[in-house]
Amino acid sequence: MIRVLIADDQSLVRAGFRVLIDSEDDMVVVAEAGDGATAAELTGGTRPDVVLMDIQMPGTDGLEGIRRITADPDLAAVRILILTTFDDDAYAVAGISAGASGFLLKTTAPAQLLHGIRVVAGGEELLAPGLTRRLIARLTTPTPPAVDDTTFADLTAREREVVTLVAEGLSNDEITKRLFISLATAKTHVSRALGKLGARDRAQLVTLAYRHGLVRPD
Incomplete structure (x- = not known):
């Protein structure tokens, strides 16, 4: 409920x-x-x-x-x-x-x-x-910043990839299809990225990804 x-x-x-x-x-x-x-x-x-x-x-x-x-x-x-x-x-x-x-x-x-x-x-x-x-x-500057590797230094390569996909708007189900991983694995990567980046939820992951150059607007 x-x-x-x-x-x-x-x-x-x-x-x-x-x-x-x-x-x-x-x-x-x-x-x-x-x-x-x-x-x-x-x-x-x-x-x-x-x-x-x-x-x-x-x-x-x-x-x-x-x-x-x-x-x-x-x-x-x-x-x-x-x-x-x-x-x-x-x-x-x-x-x-x-x-x-x-x-x-x-x-x-x-x-x-x-x-x-x-x-x-x-x-x-x-x-x-x-x-x-x-x-x-509003989250980005006219000239998108270079990737701030300090912000994402603690992420594994896979976690970084998952955060990028989250910022691009993919759901957990869509991430599993893109990366050929299980739903449980996708959720684990998201959860670990949240913890390492000190983000409350996926919406804040999106904010961090754009503000620190991991993802750039099309």
Whole structure:
């Protein structure tokens, strides 16, 4: 059962999300919050698997809520999925950098939102296609940097290859097909790379790969 916390300042929106999520056999809403501070507090008390986080909320916004959640080592297993609009690129980038596992647009279809929750709960990153290119553009400089070998020095050749594929947007299943390895092996390489690079999740692996030149925008 995927436990979900909904953070949105509009009660009607939260009610809609609750009905949608609770209608699924493998999901349940464990708490609701109207601002980032409440979301962080309730996350500590309920330990959801996924926090569905709005960004623009009065008082303490969602970005600060993300920072508070990801700063607590006891909440390292919690995954955060941002809901944003096309005008919120900067917030989405800041949220990913702060430790969110991905973002979706508020215009996302219900089935896609449910899929997104499952993807993030399963440990994968989720970047809305319409914002991915703009996200990458913000993470990189006009002249892409040379590979920072210091950052990736502790990775084995295979781990480095896997991180590159993660940054290119491949899922674990796609990585297994590309490298002809088992799913368990792919997950192990990702897990070890996360530990060595001090990254919270796959979304931060993507950030590191672009910022330090391991992958360059096409």
